[in-house]
Amino acid sequence: MSGLPRSHQLLMLAALVPLLVAAPSALDARTRQARPQGAAQSASPPPQSPGPRETINAWTVGLAGGLLEGAPIRLAAEMARVVDDGDNLHVLPIVTRGPVENVNSLLYLRGVDAAIINSDALDEYKSQVPDIQRRITYVLNLFPSELHIFVRPEIQSLNDLAGKKVNFNTLGTAASYSGPLIFSRLGLDVEKTFIPHQVALEQMRKGEIAAVVFITSKPVDAFVRGRWEGGFKFLPVPYQSKLEDYYLPASLEAADYPGLIKPGDHIATIAVPTVLVAYNWPANSNRFERVARFVDHLFSRIDRLQAPGFDPKWKSINLAATVPGLTRFPAAQAWLDAHARPAQASQ
16 A cells, blocks of 8 residues: 555555454454343343432331320330331331321321221211221220219219210310210210320319210229219210210229229220221232231230230230221231131131
8 A cells, every 4th residue: 555646545445344343343243143042141240239219218107106195106106016027027006196197197197007096086087088997907996995984973974964064185086086976975065175194184173074085095094093072973974876986885993993883883985996007008018018917917926915014904915806897907807817727727
């Protein structure tokens, strides 16, 4: 090429450049065709392991408890402690505005998978959410919350309360919702107040309030430790057909309140079931699987909750107890069925 004129040399070099540039590409193409398929797959980057955010959220269950001073949030905290399994299960007890608000949280609040409610809280949602009993399922009937109607000496019957001041504790508590609902069903028209019970009890001593309504599991410290003059008492509440849909018959015993009930006597009343419920997530969905794992851990470790150091209510809990008007969460029913068969086979 050295003997050619410079102009010819430049033209030949210009013609060769595209061939030189294209040659590696052609070679790579042939190499890719000859390479086994597995080699091409192995050249792709390996899948990344889940990061901290994905790991901590994968098996976290949000459990709506209730007010700080109530029994439900304490039970929620104890459940979370017993079922904890590191990254495999993490239950977050959530302080809320109370058992009625917990239904709202379960239906609409992000991150809430389960909740502790009073069964009659569903009554408020019948008109707003007609399919409420299909959207919420129960896991466990936790304990009854007994109705306590505590009155001044001059009050002798429920009818004597008509038109008088009756306190139902602060808004958001079980008493503030279930109390007026029960009074309405009983046909009792009273002047309702919603102030802290500690304040109401002092006003009651002075005669400013006729009665206070507690709805909580017995015994109540205010009645066990408080000193009451003669005549202060609990009123009986007979169990009637108009109360059968959500409530259970119950009684207050002398052993519960030795300073207010004579030995051998008892006061008939009703109880509101306090229930652990879950949203009815679609089967095999991620949220369903989380709650299913929570149920398995809870049911399998119920004996730990019944040991000393936990709320005594756990000792009276029956895993198989039903809840009127609701169906059981499928994974909970499956657990009960699986553990009932070996017991039946051994008989």
